[in-house]
Amino acid sequence: xxxxxxxxxxxxxxxxxxxxxxxxxxxxxxxxxxxxxxxxxxxxxxxxxxxxxxxxxxxxxxxxxxxxxxxxxxxxxxxxxxxxxxxxxxxxxxxxxxxxxxxxxxxxxxxx
Amino acid sequence: xxxxxxxxxxxxxxxxxxxxxxxxxxxxxxxxxxxxxxxxxxxxxxxxxxxxxxxxxxxxxxxxxxxxxxxxxxxxxxxxxxxxxxxxxxxxxxxxxxxxxxxxxxxxxxxx
Numbered sequence: 001x002x003x004x005x006x007x008x009x010x011x012x013x014x015x016x017x018x019x020x021x022x023x024x025x026x027x028x029x030x031x032x033x034x035x036x037x038x039x040x041x042x043x044x045x046x047x048x049x050x051x052x053x054x055x056x057x058x059x060x061x062x063x064x065x066x067x068x069x070x071x072x073x074x075x076x077x078x079x080x081x082x083x084x085x086x087x088x089x090x091x092x093x094x095x096x097x098x099x100x101x102x103x104x105x106x107x108x109x110x111x112x
Numbered sequence: 113x114x115x116x117x118x119x120x121x122x123x124x125x126x127x128x129x130x131x132x133x134x135x136x137x138x139x140x141x142x143x144x145x146x147x148x149x150x151x152x153x154x155x156x157x158x159x160x161x162x163x164x165x166x167x168x169x170x171x172x173x174x175x176x177x178x179x180x181x182x183x184x185x186x187x188x189x190x191x192x193x194x195x196x197x198x199x200x201x202x203x204x205x206x207x208x209x210x211x212x213x214x215x216x217x218x219x220x221x222x223x224x
Contacts, residue, residue: 042217089164099157
């Protein structure tokens, strides 16, 4: 499947600071999914965005899908040490050969 | 039961060994997946099973052989692996192939 570009690769913040990771695609996405993987853990589904311009919130996390459905962002307000991990976006290809392709991920570390 | 289980958690094998990884889910999901994840990289899709039939093989070497005995079980048989096959092997399942994927904790494989 086609790649989604995810930036930054790493982000180190002080606890309480905000954090944002971005995913960009050269082609229109049918949807975008976000996963979190704690160190030593496995990917855990966070959310799926489907509609153009969609914004969804989960407590301190805000997810956005661009108007053109070519980019997405995950913003964390006032980070906590529990937010540490790698955040992956994933694009799905449709049809009978459906599959999920992940971006390279953003590793977030938080200094208490 | 709302989780995907994988056994073993860790596996060390020699290049001449034959071993199997096991994945199980009891959520009634009809799609199951094998992913390979190297350190600091995103998960990479290996195989997709839909309704117990192999629907996607991402050009995986034949030393990896998947098997889906029934709708709850997914195995990955390993034979004559190479040291570069050392990785975290993740199983996932979803209600259908276009639905949210739920990952198991993974098997950390070391090939000596």
